[in-house]
Amino acid sequence: MKYLKYFLIGIFFGIVLVKSEVIYWFRIQEMFRFDSFHMYGVMATAIAVGASTVLLIRKFNLKSIDGSKINLTPKPFNKKGNILGGLIFGFGWALTGACPGPLYALIGSGFTVITISLISAVLGAFFYEMIKSRLPH
């Protein structure tokens, strides 16, 4: 039962990923070619909703529904890791036209060959875990 809410939130996100068209390779191409506002509009609106939430939580000291203090600690900043990892992710994003959420959504949509991309992404994550102590961060 504890996980039901996560499953429902996931279903919601899966529907929204398909309907907002962000899982389309062509949309990602359009974005990197500056030919359409669609992806920029989607990202900007999403960040506006997220940032408003964070501001309201901070201003009114809002709690989560179980009464606990909401954790708003940002991710640590590893200068080299964020830059180099970011670039490598960008290379992959332009090739597959999908970031991790859309990889799952494409498979669910019936675009089954993307299963191979997902397995490959898991292996990429595995490779990172194996060599991370030797990488600049």
Place this chain on the structure above:
Amino acid sequence: MESILELIKSPWPWYIGGALIGLMVPLLLFFANKQFGISSTLSNICAACIPIKGKYQFDWKKGKWNMTIALGIVAGSYIAANFLRTDGFHIDISEDTIADLQLIGVHSSKELFAPTEIFSWESLFSFKGIIFIVLGGFLVGFGTRYAGGCTSGHAIMGLSLFNLGSLVAVIGFFVGGLIVTHLLLPYLIN
């Protein structure tokens, strides 16, 4: 009721899609006290499937909530793709992008998620298939873990927190994508 379903089935303007994606932030913060992010599921799946010994070992069970969301995404996208779109739906993609892609040899249509001459089981073992499907996926997995997050965790959650590190990562995502799109794509497709 009928008309609500029709509304959901019709194409969504960017601000509706964007606002609902952004809603993941309050949903997870208020109902679960978790920060939105998807890419950590990749590390969790690898830890759950491949036993990693010694200092690389980490507890994937802490990521069960996130992997449950990933399962939900698969179910939700199945529902949306099969029941929540109008017949003959195609995305309203820019004519400039279509023309540019045709110049470098991408001809398949915007009714599909991706060009099938690159993304299909038949092309998987061709040069294109290995670069776009296999290597592309690998770089996504490696890059997000190295950067510490993906479009969800850095671009949406991180920027919502005004986190400088996330901004740097997002600029990295974008520069990487521009390099591949404008400098490499013409050679990789032909």
